[in-house]
Amino acid sequence: MYSKIALSNVKKSVRDYTIYFLTLTFGICLFYMFNSIHSQQAVLKINEDQRGMMELLQMMISGISIFIAVILGLLIVYANQFLMKRRHKEMGIYLLLGMEKKQVSKILVIETLFIGIFALIAGLAAGIFLSQGLAVLTAKMFVVKMKEFQFVFSMSAFGQTILYFAVIFLIVMIFNGISISKCKLIDLLNSAKKNQKLKVKNLWLSFILFVISIACIGTAYHFIKNNGMMQIDTEFKMSILLGIVGTFLFFLSLSGFLLRLAKSNKTFYYRGLNMFILRQINSKITTTFVSMTMLCLMMFLAISAFATGMGMAATVKGNLSETTLFDYSFYKYNYRNYKAEKGEESDSMFLLKQLEKDGIDISSHAKNITPIDIYFQPNSKDSYMTIRPFLSGREELSAFPKKQIEEAKDMPLVYIKLSDYNRFLKNVGKKQLKLAENEYAVSCNYDNIEEVYKDAVKDQQKLILDGKTMKPYKNILSYGYMNSPSQMDAGTLIVNDKVIENMKLGVYTNYLSINWKDSEKGYSEKLDKQLKSIYGKNSSKKKAPYNTAVSKRGVYEQSAGLSTIITYIAIYIGTVFLITCAAVLALQQLSENADNIPKYRMLRKIGADSRMIRGSIKAQIIIYFLIPLSLALVHSYVGITTASNVISTLGHMNIADAVIKSLITVLVVYGGYMIATYAGSKSMLK
Amino acid sequence: MKPVLQVENIEKYYGNKGNLTKAVDRISFQVEPGEFIGIMGASGSGKTTLLNCISTIDRVTSGHILIDGMDVTKLKGKHLSKFRREQLGFIFQDFNLLDTLTAYENIALALTIMKVPAKEINERVKSIAERLMITEVLEKYPYQMSGGQKQRVASARAIVSNPSLILADEPTGALDSKSARMLLDSLDTMNVEMNATILMVTHDAFTASYCKRILFIKDGKIFNELIRGQDSRKQFFDRIIEVVTLLGGDSTNVF
Numbered sequence: 001m002y003s004k005i006a007l008s009n010v011k012k013s014v015r016d017y018t019i020y021f022l023t024l025t026f027g028i029c030l031f032y033m034f035n036s037i038h039s040q041q042a043v044l045k046i047n048e049d050q051r052g053m054m055e056l057l058q059m060m061i062s063g064i065s066i067f068i069a070v071i072l073g074l075l076i077v078y079a080n081q082f083l084m085k086r087r088h089k090e091m092g093i094y095l096l097l098g099m100e101k102k103q104v105s106k107i108l109v110i111e112t113l114f115i116g117i118f119a120l121i122a123g124l125a126a127g128i129f130l131s132q133g134l135a136v137l138t139a140k141m142f143v144v145k146m147k148e149f150q151f152v153f154s155m156s157a158f159g160q161t162i163l164y165f166a167v168i169f170l171i172v173m174i175f176n177g178i179s180i181s182k183c184k185l186i187d188l189l190n191s192a193k194k195n196q197k198l199k200v201k202n203l204w205l206s207f208i209l210f211v212i213s214i215a216c217i218g219t220a221y222h223f224i225k226n227n228g229m230m231q232i233d234t235e236f237k238m239s240i241l242l243g244i245v246g247t248f249l250f251f252l253s254l255s256g257f258l259l260r261l262a263k264s265n266k267t268f269y270y271r272g273l274n275m276f277i278l279r280q281i282n283s284k285i286t287t288t289f290v291s292m293t294m295l296c297l298m299m300f301l302a303i304s305a306f307a308t309g310m311g312m313a314a315t316v317k318g319n320l321s322e323t324t325l326f327d328y329s330f331y332k333y334n335y336r337n338y339k340a341e342k343g344e345e346s347d348s349m350f351l352l353k354q355l356e357k358d359g360i361d362i363s364s365h366a367k368n369i370t371p372i373d374i375y376f377q378p379n380s381k382d383s384y385m386t387i388r389p390f391l392s393g394r395e396e397l398s399a400f401p402k403k404q405i406e407e408a409k410d411m412p413l414v415y416i417k418l419s420d421y422n423r424f425l426k427n428v429g430k431k432q433l434k435l436a437e438n439e440y441a442v443s444c445n446y447d448n449i450e451e452v453y454k455d456a457v458k459d460q461q462k463l464i465l466d467g468k469t470m471k472p473y474k475n476i477l478s479y480g481y482m483n484s485p486s487q488m489d490a491g492t493l494i495v496n497d498k499v500i501e502n503m504k505l506g507v508y509t510n511y512l513s514i515n516w517k518d519s520e521k522g523y524s525e526k527l528d529k530q531l532k533s534i535y536g537k538n539s540s541k542k543k544a545p546y547n548t549a550v551s552k553r554g555v556y557e558q559s560a561g562l563s564t565i566i567t568y569i570a571i572y573i574g575t576v577f578l579i580t581c582a583a584v585l586a587l588q589q590l591s592e593n594a595d596n597i598p599k600y601r602m603l604r605k606i607g608a609d610s611r612m613i614r615g616s617i618k619a620q621i622i623i624y625f626l627i628p629l630s631l632a633l634v635h636s637y638v639g640i641t642t643a644s645n646v647i648s649t650l651g652h653m654n655i656a657d658a659v660i661k662s663l664i665t666v667l668v669v670y671g672g673y674m675i676a677t678y679a680g681s682k683s684m685l686k
Numbered sequence: 687m688k689p690v691l692q693v694e695n696i697e698k699y700y701g702n703k704g705n706l707t708k709a710v711d712r713i714s715f716q717v718e719p720g721e722f723i724g725i726m727g728a729s730g731s732g733k734t735t736l737l738n739c740i741s742t743i744d745r746v747t748s749g750h751i752l753i754d755g756m757d758v759t760k761l762k763g764k765h766l767s768k769f770r771r772e773q774l775g776f777i778f779q780d781f782n783l784l785d786t787l788t789a790y791e792n793i794a795l796a797l798t799i800m801k802v803p804a805k806e807i808n809e810r811v812k813s814i815a816e817r818l819m820i821t822e823v824l825e826k827y828p829y830q831m832s833g834g835q836k837q838r839v840a841s842a843r844a845i846v847s848n849p850s851l852i853l854a855d856e857p858t859g860a861l862d863s864k865s866a867r868m869l870l871d872s873l874d875t876m877n878v879e880m881n882a883t884i885l886m887v888t889h890d891a892f893t894a895s896y897c898k899r900i901l902f903i904k905d906g907k908i909f910n911e912l913i914r915g916q917d918s919r920k921q922f923f924d925r926i927i928e929v930v931t932l933l934g935g936d937s938t939n940v941f
């Protein structure tokens with residue numbers, strides 16, 4: 001009998017439940033989809049390294065899933081409390097008819113169970129269906145081919161989803177049971193009539209609080225800009241703390257402040273239903289500023305995660321053709337002082353000899369080999385040996401925060417011999433560089449510092465090297481002279497060989513880059529295996545003569561994998577947060593409007609026409625949705641611009657594209673919920 | 687003088703063929719400008735249905751209702767709302783004030799939806815408030831006011847737009863006797879000093895004794911009519927009680 005009542009209740013309140021139900025279904029669907037990524041390996045043609053990437057992705061997703069489950073759990077608990085409140089009278093009648101509280105809560109438990117099971121089934125079905133599409137997307141992002149089509153089903157994701165949501169629903173049931181057992185019958189029956197007690201707030205108090213909140217937020221922005229998100233120090237922590245406090249005070253005081261502002265414009269305030277709309281919103285925000293603050297912060301996280309994630313994904317993937325001019329590169333970090341006799345160990349070609357001595361044949365497969373030695377003067381007192389002359393006075397041109405620029409000024413300048421550089425240019429098919437005796441050239445392609453060097457070249461920045469005054473070559477060079485995952489040449493000077501020899505410089509790094517013969521383009525893969533078997537963990541433990549090996553293929557695969565991981569995580573977190581926020585706002589507005597039906601009836605009686613009433617509902621919904629979003633957008637703007645500096649340490653970042661993508665997503669999701677809320681509210685009036 | 691309200695032979699049926707209820711059964715009457723007319727009847731007599739039809743909240747099955755010469759049974763949609771806000775004022779039993787607005791704003795609301803300029807609103811609200819003695823509660827919210835004050839604010843809202851007709855549905859229903867008396871005095875002021883035409887539905891004889899004329903309704907038909915004339919309120923009250931007794935409202939003569 002109870003399940004019959006419960007089922008008919010669910011049917012009756014379908015309208016109240018629709019948005020909640022859809023959100024829940026979508027959440028479960030996403031949850032399953034992202035957790036099932038692991039099993040997509042079955043249909044993708046991937047190699048060992050890419051499998052590792054998939055494992056990493058899976059690991060991160062399952063970690064994040066716990067967090068996501070908590071967020072969705074909170075949504076469910078909150079929405080449930082909300083929907084219960086709307087039905088206090090119904091429960092009161094059950095109790096009045098002589099049902100025991102236990103029996104009433106049994107009805108509620110069964111109802112929750114019904115909704116939960118329906119949502120779970122629908123969500124899983126949608127998830128299983130959509131994860132087929134996700135597999136195609138993964139294949140595209142990993143740049144791999146798919147094996148023949150095969151239905152992807154992940155038992156572990158399936159089980160995990162059911163387990164997590166079963167726990168959540170169990171908690172909700174307990175909550176409901178407790179809340180009903182605490183209620184008094186008289187309160188239940190009268191709950192519809194209860195007026196919210198309005199807090200009459202002082203004009204000056206809300207004004208002062210508003211000013212304080214703006215000051216807090218401003219200071220938080222200032223701190224985070226200074227800190228640049230580069231390290232977690234007091235400034236960073238203060239910024240977060242002040243941001244939260246400021247946001248809280250903002251919503252606490254905003255409505256009072258806005259109301260006074262609107263009231264001061266009498267023609268606006270006393271026109272049509274404006275007065276009513278503003279008062280409604282004011283009363284709503286003064287009672288929900290805590291959840292407003294939470295929603296705003298969550299939306300801020302969602303938007304930031306989404307935009308920076310997308311930006312990062314694009315950055316990681318971008319410009320690879322310019323950073324991988326070779327098929328293969330070896331790095332060796334030397335950091336050695338100058339030695340009078342030309343030590344073989346400081347020579348890049350020595351690296352090649354050692355490799356071949358260990359039985360790795362490179363020369364016979366190579367079309368050309370490009371050794372480059374990077375020189376520097378360690379711990380030099382001479383400021384011309386550091387970046388200082390370039391950075392001084394041009395601090396503003398770099399996107400780095402001031403503190404870091406100051407630290408960077410004492411970093412040593414690094415040099416390449418002109419002969420090495422010209423060999424490199426020849427091997428990659430570029431035009432040769434010619435320098436006069438008193439000229440130096442700058443090579444740089446690192447986004448955050450490039451402008452500094454460009455400006456220095458334009459200014460004819462002088463340097464005194466080897467006792468001679470040197471002027472810069474007319475252009476800046478931006479070729480990557482070794483393979484790297486991103487553009488990270490933060491400034492290298494190319495000078496005539498004689499200058500370097502005379503200055504008695506130490507060796508910083510050796511690069512050895514190789515292009516294979518046209519007939520042996522796939523040799524990188526073989527070399528990878530060979531290196532692994534000789535120097536790898538499980539081998540005879542020979543010490544590798546190099547520090548890092550970077551193949552073109554590896555860079556491409558890693559970038560694609562990394563970019564996929566970041567994109568997926570950004571979408572996962574961003575979407576779940578966003579729909580959760582939008583759903584809470586929608587539920588709040590729907591239940592608010594349901595409570596307000598008598599008010600609208602009264603307005604209609606005293607002569608407000610349907611258009612005016614519909615307009616007032618629309619205005620309330622739009623304003624109520626936009627208030628937390630607007631502040632979240634401002635927060636995000638600051639967050640994203642700061643974060644983009646960090647990201648640009650990985651390479652050139654096209655943040656605008658990512659921001660536009662995330663803005664469109666936010667608008668579509670948010671707009672959808674807004675329209676659904678309006679449609680729901682409108683139908684209540686009929 | 688042209689009557690403010692002409693009710694011509696109206697009928698209102700509920701239900702379907704098998705089970706027809708005639709809530710209003712061919713009622714006709716007229717209200718002249720400046721009248722204070724009461725409609726009395728027991729529960730279920732059809733008085734609220736009649737009021738709903740006159741206030742255009744409900745539609746008649748047949749017949750015509752003319753307010754200020756305009757046939758309201760033929761109005762629709764936007765015109766109906768416009769007519770309501772310009773020609774009618776409402777006072778409800780449970781006040782129906784908006785709890786998020788102050789008393790001042792509740793009164794002003796009737797004017798803002800008519801798009802009266804803001805400057806004029808202030809003058810009109812203040813002057814009405816003074817006459818109904820609610821100036822001191824203007825900045826208060828409904829939950830800070832007593833029932834009597836709330837109902838006087840509602841009265842002020844009803845009259846502030848200078849309607850042709852004010853419709854009051856059991857205005858003293860939710861008030862204690864002292865507040866009821868103060869409210870009725872206010873209605874009297876509105877009627878006598880501001881020349882408002884008021885139509886009030888009530889089942890309380892004391893409340894009805896403030897009217898100048900009373901229509902008694904039973905089973906959807908006009909049963910009797912009383913005119914106060916030169917009687918004192920006490921005499922009028924006694925006559926009302928007689929009719930009420932006859933009507934069976936107080937159960938002496940029902941057998």
